[in-house]
Amino acid sequence: MRVRKRRSQRRASASPWTYVPATWLAGVLAAVGLGAVAPVGSALRASLGLSDGALAWATSSITAVSAALGIPAGWWVRRFGAQRALSWGLFVMSVAAVGSAAAGSWELLLGARIAEGVGYLLVFVAGPVVLTRLTQGGLRSAALALWGTCVPTGLAIAAVAGGALESVWTSNQWLALTALGPLIMAGVLMAVLPPIPRAVVRRTHREAGTWNGALRLGVAYGSLSLVGVAVVMVLPTFLLEQREATAAVTGAVVAVVCLGSAVGGLVASWLLRRGSAFSSLVPLGALMPVACLPAFSAEFPLAVSGGAATLVLGVDGLLISAVFAAVPASVSRAEDVDVANGILNQLGSVGILLGPPVFGLVIAAAGWGAVAALVLVFGGLGAILLLTAARTSASGSAAESSNGPGGRERRNGAEPLAKAADVSKRQRTRP
Template sequence: MHDSKRGSQRRASTSPWKYALATWLAGVLAAVGLGAVSPAGSALRSSLGLSGGALAWATSSITAVSAVLGIPAGWWVRRFGAQRALSWGLLVMSVAAVSSATAGSWGLLLGSRIAEGVGYLLVFVAGPVVLTHLTQGGVRSAALALWGTCVPTGLAIAAATGGALASWWTWNQWLALTAIGPLIMAGVLTTVLPRLPRTAVPCTHREAGTWNGALRLGVAYGSLSLVGVAVVMVLPPFLTEHRQATPAVAGTAVAVVCLGSAVGGLAAGWLLRRGLALSSLVPLGVLMPVACLPAFSAECPLAVSVGAATLVLVGDGLLISAVFAAVPTSVSRPEHVDVANGILNQLGSVGILMGPPVFGLVIAAAGWGAIAAATLLFGGLGTVLLLTTAPTSATGSAAGVSQSPEAPEGRDMREGSDPSGKAADFSKPDRTRP
């Protein structure tokens, strides 16, 4: 039996990136559901007789669920098991998307989107936990940074695909299509991912400072998310009203800008995989307020403005990926990672909800030029908090959470590790896993 267990671990260790990419794809498909309503907005308003405000609620209700239930979801994922929560979250999203596609009123649509938000929350709390369990060392940092690209990648796919199908398909058919991917992926993950045991953790470890690191990262994530979503939301009216761009040009520009966030996240993963310290990425945050100046200037050529806005999102995406990569080092015990991810999702969702109205007030009070100042304020806050939390060395980026028994034995050997490849584990004396 012991040999069989060792054999199972050897099979699991063959390709940690296989598990990382499968988990990442689950997050991307969940993010497609997040952005599914926007491409069909006009058709939905016409079909169901919705006002702009009602449509906005249907669009943002998924994020609102995370803003309210992120931390409780972290506790629940800890007890239910991250792998099962990830698959069940996808399944809930699939069923809710079908319900949205058949909704005949705003109430049914809103209820379906709220249910989809529950599944979305499970995916985005459990996904990083699965990655933390199944990877280690440089692979872990890079995989968690890659996870930070899920939302912009999924939103870009939803915008491009939904926009292309808008003139051919009804909104019902489009929303039904978004249910297929999560359903298939739930089955794939059940087959592909190694089974992760549930963690039985007594509720006695509540010493002062337990969640300080996770809270700092959560506020950093919320501040950076606020900047990213606000820039994306205010860019179209700026281009159409002050640059005389057509709606089609503005829509294309937004898609390009959104992809900038994914590019930033991929760059973060590549740099971390090559051993760069997390703290070394943080100073790149200065790009955001500087790039906002030409991005929202009426004197710059349109291409320059769009390129500068893309650079803002590149910096934002890079720092958001660094936030996810820093989560394992922000907690003192491996079993706290799921709750830490719940904190991140809750505070990040608050930032997403606050971003457009906050920037709208800034623009109304001081004009478009004040966007750079608002970006400096909120982006600077996120950058400083990330700098005070992120590891200061490449080796530190993997050492905060010990290698779990389920993690594939990567080929990365950290300084101070023993020949078996296990890192020094300061949490071993308190391990409660059976």
């Protein structure tokens, strides 16, 4: 009993940069599972006799789970505990990945991918909650912005590793390999993360508009995710058909463009850590539709088009990371962060599912020049909603500062969370 208590005290006194990278890596490994099917799609289609539609369902079923169950998952994580939900989500993903590797039919593969989607959803709802409750101030903003890079980083790793191993491994071996990371990481998190008390759910009357800030951020995330995924999905077709690029060149360009999103998220994390306001990042969104013009034009050299597309994804990733960092300021109670992240994941997944077909239909009707217009509409909507949510949170915190008991300042609406973190830390380190 004393040994367990000493271990708990050591974990509680550890630097935040011990568990922030560990939590981020958990999200990256979960995103590897999200993109695990795409690199071996041809082999799976041949071995299981799948049609293109069936393979698409197996690929996107994880996102479909989040689009359907994001908000309920937020409520459940609140009651179950974010730390436990994060570890269990990784464990579920690991077991389901083994099921995908052993699947001998499309039905079994789809069932395993849906189960993996449940674990993925738990990870992506619980992960930001863990970071929110273990960090404060500028570090919290930086950590949450860093979390926004999990998906592009994980997808890039899956594409590179899966593509490299496709020629020497079977698709089943590759899918089995993706089960190891989440399983190991679940154990690491149990050893690294300090105890996080479950949020106390107060049965109080909620005023109208309680979730307005989270909903605005959710729609912003959905719009920005729609843009990022759609650009990545239609870019290979443009390069192959309009630019007559080779498959190797196309793959290299798309890989660099995808990494641009992760770089943008890292820039957002760095800027927010240095004290930049969310609102100062939003005007950069104007670069996305402008950069789309050379990105999807055959009049420019391929290097210029690829660089412009990378800029589009870089700014998109920067704004998505800013959305994650803004979530704690969008709620007034610490226990609401779980549900807010559920809202974010559900609406973001809806955007991911809608992006490719919406862009495909409009391009078929109006040509490639319509890409810039679509990015202007959806990217602009995401940027405006992010700016609105940031301003609303700032004005709300100013009102609380002037009207709250004792005139205590609440910056960006984050004081309740910071207070909860301080109290839990004192309780953990009490001798």
